[in-house]
Amino acid sequence: MTMYFSAATNGFYSDLWKGAYEEAGTWPADAVEISENWHEYLVRMQGSGKNVTANEYGQPVLADQQPPTREELISQAEAKRATLMDEATRAITPLQDAFDLGLATDEEKQLLLAWKKYRVLLNRVDTETAPDIEWPELPV
Template identity: 30%
Template sequence: MEKYLYSALSDNFYLTTEKARYIANGAWPSDGIEVSEAAFVEFTQAAPAGKIRGADKKGRPAWMDAPSLTLDEMVALDELKKQRMKSYANAYINEQQWAARLSLGRITEAEKNHFNQWLDYLDALEAIDVSDAPDILWPTPPVEQAS
């Protein structure tokens, strides 16, 4: 059975059989405490939703509440969301070739109405001010219809 150390300072695990290699590289933790293999396995897996790995008051690994996003981080995430939504809408519109078909007079009234709904959706996305994060009311895309 392997033995592990956990360092609260580095938030890392260290295999005790590799101690000489860590020391040679100046990486052996001064605050390391022995933990079970079960703890190693648990805390090297993906964190549960809303949690991050950290150390408890005794320096042992523990799941901690993930810090809340800052306003700048929320704004950046919402800007990415806005750009993804716009890209998707533009790709859908381009795939339908509505603009070309409209200019050639080869579009039905139903297709023209659907095209206008997607253009309205793009306008609504463009009007989103992401600095209002996290209180953004995102527009709903029109229902995709078979061509």
């Protein structure tokens, strides 16, 4: 099997699918042949914190991963907050039902208040301070 790399798509291609790509008109014009061993090495090294990128000749090489941008950090923090808010809401809903129906135990009432406090504190998290966010602790 022959492997190819395209700097334009930053992707690998196999000759096994070359005909189908060419027929569909999607075979990259800049595809360069690389050895199977080099391809395997590049893919393996991606798992250890490296990125595959093209050098000035269009050949695939390894590069260090760039740290996330401020916008990416904020977006990650917002996604984490949304996930935690969903988790809190899922915990609160049955506790609130039990409370509303007068069926909540004292323990359930305390847990309901703890989850509601957590959700309020979570809502107040300033994601603009990412990555230096002190997340509230989950209720126990």
